[in-house]
Amino acid sequence: MPKDHGIGASPKRREDVRFLTGAGNYTDDINVNGQAYVHFLRSDVAHAKINGIDTSAAEAMPGVVRIFTGADFEGVGGMPCGWGVTDRHGEPMQEPPHPILAQGKVRHVGDPIAAVIADTYEQARDAAEAIEVDLDDLPAVVDMKAALADGATKVHDDLTSNLCYDWVLGETDDAAVQAAFDSAAHVTTLELVNQRLVANPMEPRVAVGDYNRGTDEHTLYTTSQNPHVIRLLMCAFVLGLPEHKVRVVAPDVGGGFGTKIFHYAEEAFVTFAAKAINRPVKWTASRSEAFMSDAQGRDHVTRIELALDASNNFTALRTNTLANMGAYLSTFSSSVPTWLHGTLMAGNYKTPTIQVNVKAVFTNTVPVDAYRGAGRPEATFQIERVIDKAARELGVDPVALRRQNFITEFPYDTPVALTYDTGDYHGTMDKLEAAADFAGFAARRAASEAKGKLRGLGVNCYIEACGIAPSNIVGMLGARAGLYDAATVRVNATGSISVMVGAHSHGQGHETAFPQVVADMIGIDESMIEIVHGDTSKIPFGMGTYGSRSLAVCGSAMVKATEKVIAKAKKIAAHLLEASDADIELKDGVFSVAGTDKSVAWGDVTLTAYVPHNFPLEEVEPGLEETAFYDPANFTFPAGAYACEVEVDPETGKVTIERFAAADDFGNIINPMIVDGQVHGGIGQGIGQALLENCVYDADGQLMTGSYMDYAMPRADDVPFYTVDHSSQTPCTHNPLGVKGCGEAGAIGSPPAVVNAVIDALQSGGKNVDHIDMPVSPSRVWSAMNA
């Protein structure tokens, strides 16, 4: 029987009502009295020296308030990178400056050169066209291999080269790794590209800066996944403002997928400019602007080698990856190809020797940073493609090969720095085999073939590390931030509760799911609990929402704070009931003395806390509000197995997704409806990557895919209904809810399933094709078939 309330139930989302009636409050819906509008003049070339900027004609245009250029930001901090990577020789990564507005050079299409503030947005845009920028074009650095060649043009003249870092993880002894390969019975090698993507949340970024001269206080409204992180970075590293004078509000946010984690120049700009011109300043990105200013994702080129012994056991894995950083280091860019990617190269398998080599490269392209999955999709794609290829070369069943090499004992220390606490990969694969109906595949293939189509079944596993933690470890690895989270549980006198959480909801349904937990713990109705998030002036502190961390990390803080509230409330109840607090039990919102019929209701205790006439003042303070900060002991490790069935039209190379099934182990689940939705959305994005999406620059660094006309977003008719099963549950062993996180799984687990299915289809048609890079477009499939 599905539950109808509390943990494990699927109540309808309460946030939906406002979104369905047009009553949401997104950043662009916020207008501050007297606001001016800023338009950024952005570079339309990838690489050039700035000789001069003449703003005089533009300044005389109607409505223009002020024009800023890079010169106005001399002495102001640049955009910081939040993770320092140490290279294979123990040296720090190369870290170039990233000014708010370009200084000296422009380094990618979209690099902001000037900011025009005017009374209306149209005036600002018109005036920007009157700015004369004298540029000397420089050769653009686009291809990563070329960027690393001797004598390559440098993106940053002050760096020694375009190499950000050369990093290694796992077995650092090259000879030992080579020995493992030399003694292998079989080695499978694959070169592959994990193409650049654009995150494309449907809401473009917006920032509104407001400054109150009377109180010297700044307010920034911004489309962010983590308002406190923005405040900290902007105050401490960019503008040098005291945090207590700065409020950052991220109201309803229309999707994030990682790209709204980062601190962007436009946020710092509107905050700075609002004070400089003593007037609120608003910026709303157009989609075209988003394509050239939102941090992009993926963009790895990899050679992966898998060694197997004569019994088909994996014995060694070695990868060499080039990871594109773009022109500057976005906030968490450096951590993605390293600690969020290299550490996942063990996958679900017990491979004793692993060596991961990553070179991060600067190019004249838009900066690259975390996009849904962030490093883990890149890792999964490599492992799961190379295993499929190995199975084909060895003539064994790809699922059997995986099963044979599964990790089965937990905790498991991988050779790449992680300890998986729990999992059941065979059990999850069993769920997949049923959900995807492997047994019926042969008949479905025959039916497709009868229609002249090729049909393929692709399977893969994935593992991800979520709820990034703990702070002391990530600090040793280079994180310049803590990765805990915080919650305050404020009980009102009449018993209702406001829970102020550091997690930020931009589609994940926290306002519905989080109350389920607190309601369950106290035994009151969920409607008595309200979640407050997204405003630094309202919440204690918060690292925000990314990396599938909200429930595992912030939810744990909320549980801890609720436990403190209950402990205090029990003391008050004990006083009212003239008993010892050790004897007080809380059930269904009623405190009772164990073994007696004496009881007092939740509301009577909360009222007493605020009207403390009869109160144990010597022992307990009045009021009922508690805060907890929670720093996890380890990552969580959601894992799963996915299956995709495709049809390929041998005439055109067109691939259609016929069936898609996902079996995930997310540990305990608070709201199954929301979890399903998260998986659906991730699969949609993963199918987008596999079949459609590709962010392309030409050899001059021009962005060829700068709008939805050229960048193929998945549409409703590109995807099928998905079958999602999350009944395989091994609870996380180290957080109080036993939850693992579900936000990224779909995007991590789905691309290899699609590509494996396409290869399976082509092979079934007698085509000797062992790999096609994503997106597996009709032209690529057709070319591969006809090569």
Place this chain on the structure above:
Amino acid sequence: MTQVSMTVNGKSASGTVEGRTLLSQFLRDQLGLTGTHVGCDTSQCGACVVHVNGEAVKACTMLALEADGAEVGTIEGQANADGSLNVIQQAFQDHHGLQCGFCTPGMVMSAAALLKDNPTPTEAEIRDYLEGNICRCTGYHNIVKAIMAASGQDVSGIAAE
């Protein structure tokens, strides 16, 4: 600047606009109807879909002046008279057809236009009709399911949880 008047959600509305002012801008900036969203600048995403004289229209692709004298319906006018969610809105909530909510107004407005012409669309017809509405959050599964449910079809068999 030119005066423009129209009926929006049954009430008369007017303002002064430039020739280049888009209907989406007029609704959002002048009438404060911020439920109509703008997700792109190439008429691709459908976050801005409204009804003009009963037809689904991308409000970012129509000048405010072109809507002079028209009957315009926006997401703010979709609920039942008593304020409760209409059938389509309710189906979106019941079937978790939205996550961040940004594409949602356009999806609901498009769905209404579809169901007006085709009261019981098939899955394929719905997917085809939504070609002009992009959602980045849901993978479309629950949107399609919600629209089928709103049209009275039994969706209990669709992809078990």
